[in-house]
Amino acid sequence: MFDRILIANRGEIACRVIRTCRRLGIRTVAVYSSADADAQHVRLADEAWPIGGPRPAESYLRGDAIIEVALRTGAQAIHPGYGFLSENTDFARACAEAGIAFIGPRPESIDAMGSKAAAKALMERHAVPLVPGYHGADQDPAHLAVQADRTGYPLMIKAASGGGGKGMRIVREAAGFAEALASAQREAANAFGDTRVILERYVEHPRHIEFQVFGDTHGNVIHLNERECSAQRRYQKVLEETPSPFLDDARRARMGEAAVAAARAVDYVGAGTVEFIVAQDGEFFFMEMNTRLQVEHPVTEETLGLDLVEWQLRVAAGEALPLAQSDIRAVGHAIEVRLYAEDPEANFLPGSGRLLSLDLPAPSAHVRLDGGVIAGDTVTIFYDPMIAKLIVHDRDRTQALERLREALAQTEIVGPKSNVAFLERLARHPVVIEGRIDTGYLDRHLEEFLVGDAPPADVDRFAAATAMLLQDETAPQVVAGDPHSPWANADAWRIGHRGRRVIALLEGGRRHEIDAHGHGGDYVLRLGEHTCMVAGARFGDGMLSARFDGRSRRIPMAVHGGHVRLHDAEEHRWTFERAPAFAWAGEASGGARHLAAPMPGRIVLVRASVGDTVEEGQELLVMEAMKMELALKAPRAGTIESISAAQGDFVDADAILVRFAGAA
Known part of the structure; x- marks a missing residue:
């Protein structure tokens, strides 16, 4: 067995390999980019070496730099993880030439x-x-079109190299083949440096x-x-x-x-x-x-x-x-889901940013967590936005699904938006419970798995406000060093009556101001015309218990600073953010006046020109960000006044890319 290995990867898989090596008494060497200097795999390894800039091509794809570190540290083998260099023949051969074992298949395989x-x-x-199709060497578009007709529609275009869904397109009729081919080849070139594709008969509902x-x-x-x-x-x-x-x-x-x-x-x-x-x-x-x-x-x-x-x-x-x-x-039966920093309500737009809090279920005989980040870490724009893998195991599928639902209910991510609510709905959907799902079901019925715009009930807002009131009252206050001072109580007490407080909640882009009177778990709450009497409110161990207008409820809930997450009786997940109690009424944002970049990325295609008259929803640009292509569409109908990005440009998040005539 090896005494020391180098892990040529990052994040969750690097941490996963380190855990096994530690159990076996094998010392580990990590490598890291400038964006990962404080990453968990760097902290967990016995030693770690910098290998370049934040982009994969500047660091994790630099096989020469990685092998140099292995030689300098005396590593006998390199574990490539998955992604990056794990299926790179040249890297596997270079390891062998350097006298280092490649923990993977032979280059020929x-x-x-x-x-x-x-x-x-x-x-x-x-x-x-x-599957019937074409996998020949002739990649001329005209020849591919002939082969597509011969294969028959619907068909699948697939990148000949790589995987992960990159460079894949379904084409249902000949008229759409040329455009789909160009898009698949462009994405394949960006992901794998190879434009070759294969064609396959598309198997319906596979x-x-x-x-x-x-x-x-x-x-x-x-x-x-x-x-x-x-x-x-x-x-x-x-x-x-x-x-x-x-x-x-x-x-x-x-x-x-x-x-x-x-x-x-x-x-x-x-x-x-x-x-x-x-x-x-x-x-x-x-x-x-x-x-x-x-x-x-x-x-x-x-x-x-x-x-x-x-x-x-x-x-x-x-x-x-x-x-x-x-x-x-x-x-038994085991199930895995991946917790991602992404926004399902915005077409699963990948997210980035600091994880303000990361509450995950406790590991047990039935629950396993494989992650590469902890609270306080940053999900960067340069790599896959996976936060952790949640794995459950039980005696049969029914029990495993129940374990999954319980574990997801205990999961709370504050910072970048996440897919936790989406996964909860997935785990409760009949096609999943009954084992009837096929590979295209989610894309055909995605709306069934999204929360949408349905607001929580007022009682859920009152519950969130109650949790924040209790948090205010238990928060430590310092008054001239006297812990017994009555002025240290944050219960808005006034002589002769219970004081009024305003709890402002942000939820789904909406602001709700709740007037609150009372303290110590007994409150009178008012939201618009609706008044609620809250009595006996207590919060602990992730549960709020209280009587709302005389009806007792026990609500799973997590409170982190200015954020509250709760589940209602139907197991819907709602997240509320504390806002300043008083806000200036500003001008309308005018969000439709321009098109901005939703995140940092590279412009790969510009489909419009200055002076064009476009319709709402028309595709104007295509951006590549976080390993995927994003179609940027017109927020409203109008005439384009200016375009601030060209093909190949790297743009920052929120950068204005297109302005419409008449915009301020």
């Missing part, structure tokens, strides 16, 4: 599976089922089921069962679980055999994942092989009681697989 086109040709020769495979240098290859990843949005996995609620034993056995055959075809060593598209009738087709550890590997670990990172280390050190295929026995 990465080459064989790194190109979707080459992988399909190889699988075809080994009788692994394939399921996405993948098999974890493992091989060693002694010729052993096995699979570690499946993971279903059918809950997806724009080809990005949202919920992963094992076992699949769709597979029976016979289908599982056939797919497992095909996965092992695919791995043997490339003489596979280490951890990999063979991914299949599964039709509604159970027919399955090879989709791709990821030659690395997957983000969702913890669900496999939880049901099998294994540490796959330890397996990676042992195999890379030359050991044989610890178990044979007949030894693999799964227990």
